[in-house]
Amino acid sequence: MTLSLPRTITHVLLDLDGTLTDSAPGIIASLRAGFADAGFAVPSAEVLRAFVGPPLGASMTGIGFSRADAEAVITAYRRDFEVHGMIGGNSVFPGIPEALAGLRDAGVTLLVATAKPQPYAKQIAEHFGLAGYLTGGLDGVHGAAAESAGLVQGKEVVVERALAHAVALGADAGQVVMVGDREHDVHAAAHHGVATVGVAWGYGAPGELETAGAAAVAATPEELRKLLTN
Structure with a gap:
């Protein structure tokens, strides 16, 4: 099932690997x-x-x-x-800082929701200057928590926490959108009734995002900014 994009988008949950960084x-x-x-x-x-x-x-x-x-x-x-x-072995995708700055300046609240363990996600966001675009800085980074020595929580749990944070910041859940590059981003967001904009520069296979039910797929960071602000 494909969830449609809200008419007004106020809060965006951003995947990290393959979306913001080429990890x-x-x-x-x-x-x-x-x-x-x-x-x-x-x-x-x-x-x-x-x-x-x-x-x-x-x-x-x-x-x-x-x-x-x-x-x-x-x-x-x-x-x-x-x-x-x-x-x-990591870097920020070209165009991402400009797109995030444009979204932030348009009044969109930005948070990270990643399956990467939260301590790693925070270090990466800080090192590459991404935290400066997020509401609350590093407090806006939601990553997976450890469940055992090697395994961590699934993406649905992370999206749930990030969505709760967005609501605490004043979001109507119907105005929140997920952004990601893989099918698990789409499925995890849909589990909570949140539509996803996929990004074509990430690590998904051809057609993966569309088949998973992404509401739209952005070809470039600038196109992503336009989709989320128009």
Whole structure:
């Protein structure tokens, strides 16, 4: 089911990986290290790329890993990611700062809702200057909380928390929109009755966002700004 965009958009929940930042190089390199260090064969480049964006626990389950094996790989992955991949293999997509500034200046409240663990999300938002565009700065970053040694909450839980924050800031839930690059962004938002604008520069497969039910897909950050303010 495709949810239509509200006539007026006042609050926007932003995905991080593949939407604001080009994090795939660092994530994939650290995943390779994580699988190898945990004693498992490293999956193909295609499989590893599909890991970028969704919760890692769900991706591990998708390739048949048990919870224990998934935790082992994710724990090893994070050791490498914290040192090498989080900042060194990451960058902000061109045009994103300008689009965020335009949305902020138009009076749109901006929050982050990402499946990335919240401590990592906050470090990334601070390092790359993204927090300055968010309402409340780093308090506007909503990431996943740990459930066990290696696994974290799903995107639906993160969207729920970010949506509650938006409502606490005065949003009518019917005027909130999610922005993301993968189908799990669309599904998580729809679970809470929130429409999604997809972004074409991220890591989704061709047609993935449309099939998932995105209300619209922006080809560029400037087009995203126009969709959310017109």
